Amino acid sequence: MKRRLLLFIPLVLFVALGVFLWLGLGKDPSARDSALLADPFPEFQLTTLEEPNRQVDKSLLEGQVTLVNVWGEWCPTCKREMPQLLALKARGIRLVGVDYKDSRDKGRAFLDEFGNPFELTVFDPEGSLGFDLGVYGAPESFIVDRDGIIRYHHTGYITPSDVDAVVREVGKWQR
Amino acid sequence: MAALIRLIIFMLGMGLALPSLAAxxxxxxxxxxxxxxxxxxxxxxxxxxxxxxxxxxxxxxxxxxxxxxxxxxxxxxxxxxxxxxxxxxxxxxxxLYDPRLDSRTWLLWSLPGALVIVGVTIIALVVRQRRKRHAEGLSALERQRLATLLDTHQEAARMPQDERREKSP
Known part of the structure; x- marks a missing residue:
């Protein structure tokens, strides 16, 4: 009887492998952890969208927890994300935008139309800051702590149901 | 025929056009x-x-x-x-198309080798066990049982033939 039970080992292994692979199939292949978690925010020297003569760098992010949102006028989901970003601002979160691969005129028109939740927007026409952040599509959001360390990365747009989670995550780093 | 040639030329043309799109x-x-x-x-x-x-x-x-x-x-x-x-x-x-060997990928890299080792071990154990059983042969009790079984089966096998032979002439 005991020997006969041993014959079921291959079946058990097969079912286990099947379940494992099945779970793998159900995963979203585009959902990946950011490579930059716990890394300092990359260095940059860029102007702001509002003022072409004003240079900003990463010291802008030091001192308080900030949600950095990478967006572009050309990105349709960014438009759908704006109400959530405005809601986050209303809940007391500091937001800094990165206008990624955009023109100044279009970027400004976008904020005029959909509202401006950002304390300021870094203008990144070549996408160099986006590249250093590992951004491969907009929108993407990063929570940067007081010391300028990236603590959280949200790829894709922040849905209305994500807002509470983002507020909680920011709160975690404000403590 | 002409239509077929035209179709072939058209298809070849499609083949030429596609790569240039992905330049x-x-x-x-x-x-x-x-x-x-x-x-x-x-x-x-x-x-x-x-x-x-x-x-x-x-x-x-x-x-x-x-x-x-x-x-x-x-x-x-x-x-x-x-x-x-x-x-x-x-x-x-x-x-990276070739994932690096680190704390998260060691399983990915080592599993194929580990499975081969496990497989070879199982085969070796099975073969050894079979050989051992073969070499040991039968115990006295088993030999006796075998003899009885063979006897009864031989009788059973002979019986129908004998019956046929008697009836046929």
Whole structure:
């Protein structure tokens, strides 16, 4: 009887492998952890969208927890994300935008139309800051702590149901 | 016939047109060695936006950026490994077609070898057990049982034949 039970080992292994692979199939292949978690925010020297003569760098992010949102006028989901970003601002979160691969005129028109939740927007026409952040599509959001360390990365747009989670995550780093 | 020829020409034409749609810009280096390293890196780095395309074959904006950055870094004299590290630091392990051996990938790398070892061990154990049983032969009790079984079966096998022989003439 005991020997006969041993014959079921291959079946058990097969079912286990099947379940494992099945779970793998159900995963979203585009959902990946950011490579930059716990890394300092990359260095940059860029102007702001509002003022072409004003240079900003990463010291802008030091001192308080900030949600950095990478967006572009050309990105349709960014438009759908704006109400959530405005809601986050209303809940007391500091937001800094990165206008990624955009023109100044279009970027400004976008904020005029959909509202401006950002304390300021870094203008990144070549996408160099986006590249250093590992951004491969907009929108993407990063929570940067007081010391300028990236603590959280949200790829894709922040849905209305994500807002509470983002507020909680920011709160975690404000403590 | 003419229609068939026209169809064949049309299909050949389609084949010519497709690759030109997916044209990737060419970066020319003065140094052929640099060019070779550039082409090799383009093949081994995976486009993060795409599911399974190297940055050398993808037309997506991020792949284009990565090609441009690779070219700049090569011209700045950075090593291949340095460039790979810089890409992984930004986009994660995903961009390497050959995953590195680390705490998260050791299972991926070692499992095939481990399974071969387990398989060979099982086969060796089974073969050894069979051989052992063969060499031991039968005990006195088993031999006796075998003899009885053979006897009864031989009788049973002979019986119908004998019956036929008696009836046939």
């Amino acid at each position: 990737i810009e060419v970066h020319d280096f003065d140094d052929p060695a640099l060019q070779a390293r550039y082409n090799a890196l383009l093949d081994e780095l995976r486009c993060p936006k795409c599911q399974n395309e190297s940055i050398g074959s993808s037309n997506s904006p991020i792949a284009r950026d990565m090609r441009a950055r690779t070219a700049t870094w090569l011209e700045q004299g950075r090593s291949d490994e340095d460039i790979r590290n810089a890409m992984v630091a930004r986009f994660g392990d995903y961009v």
